Amino acid sequence: MRHETVVTDPTELYRLRDGVYAADLLIVVVAELDLFTWLDRYEREHDDPAGIEQVCGAHHLDPRAADVTITYLVARGLLVRVGDRIVPTRVARDHLVAGSPYDLRAYYASLRERPTCRDLLAVLRSGRPAAWAGAGGQEVWSDRLASPEFAASITAAMDARGAYLGPALAEAIADLPARAVLDVGGGSGIYGSALVERLPDLRVDVFERPPVDDVARTLLATRGHADRVGVVAGDMFAGLPGEYDAHLYSHVLHDWGAGEVRRLLANSAAALPPGGWLVVHDTHIDDERSGPLPVAEYSVLLMHSTPGKCWSVAELRGMFAEAGFDYVECRPTAADRTAVIGRRARR
Incomplete structure (x- = not known):
């Protein structure tokens, strides 16, 4: 067998491993927080989009976890930033807001019992990291290095x-x-x-x-x-x-x-x-x-x-x-x- 000297690009393999929890976070956002419905209603009631402070206050979210979550949702194309405010995109309004004829919230909610979803909801609320890779016990990864x-x-x-x-x-x-x-x-x-x-x-x-x-x-x-x-x-x-x-x-x-x-x-x-x-x-x-x-x-x-x-x-x-x-x-x-x-x- 001929030995290959050119290394192929493993970027997609890195992305698969590193992004393994992202879909579960979206499930939590949709099924547990119902964030897009809340943002849509807030904007209509106040004639102005909500900011991250309002989101954290209404949903009892840790600021670090909220920042990571909002950034992910913006990158995913479900939110846009307008100054210090956040606004659902057309895709989010069509499919992740209550009252839409194409509402997918129940579809996402069918997976809400996944263990990682429970972990992520706890992190969103407390700000404290979960056990490494969802392992049993309460030790975080840095303590386990001993x-x-x-x-x-x-x-x-x-x-x-x-x-x-x-x-x-x-x-x-x-x-x-x-x-x-x-x-x-x-x-x-x-x-x-x-x-x-x-x-x-x-x-x-x-x-x-x-x-x-x-x-x-x-x-x-x-x-x-x-x-x-x-x-x-x-x-x-x-x-x-x-x-x-x-x-x-x-x-x-x-x-x-x-x-x-x-x-x-x-x-x-x-x-x-x-x-x-x-x-x-x-x-x-x-x-x-x-x-x-x-x-x-x-x-x-x-x-x-x-x-x-x-x-x-x-x-x-x-x-x-x-x-x-x-x-x-x-x-x-x-x-x-x-x-x-x-x-x-x-x-």
Whole structure:
């Protein structure tokens, strides 16, 4: 059998996995909240569309979860934003509003007992993430990382994801004049491995909490990069080591709420020299908070299982500035991912 040297594009496979909870969220919106009927009635009664604050108040929704939900519905083509107001589209009015002759609400309601639907309704109301992948028990994914078995499992999953994404990221940022990179929350070291493969003179260390640090050492040794990518154990929220001129956060910030993200960026600002580089590699919502749809769908999964979401580039620009970073640009990498680049202010 001839060995293929050209790698096919797995973007649709990433999208299928990452968007697995999005349809269940729409079921909840239709069958439990009846949101489109409420929005239609509110607009007629007030002669003005509702805003997200009114939606949260009427339906007792957590603001983060509501933001993710509205962004997903806009990306799906069921809502449009008009300033700070939200309006059902013609498709939503025709098929998801009470009184329409083509009302599909009962069709969606027939699936309302799906376990993920129950989880998502609880997250919408409380803001607290559900158990990872709907597993039994109340522990969220970050607490379960203390288990060596779970740490090995989740790190292997992120390692598999990064095998295709890592080289694309390395290519996208190869021109940054960095000499030493700290891969914060770098998991298996898959991105550090890609960076040193593309830039042999680069020094990379993965910064990870125990027991993930041991998993990273094992995987780096297995792929033959243990002598080129180091592993430093520590808590990224407690502070970051110096001696680096660039920090990489790949698929890290989306796991955390705004307060934690700001703390991490502040820790990077404290550890990096003036002119040091900051790279946030992830899926990012656009400035208009209207998509892209695959990113909005992935944000639903993150809302379900973590305190985070897919951050928009505009939100990151604002948090960069607060922490003392100048925004540089946003570069595409692969499979709906982008690298948002900042630089430590010299002033």
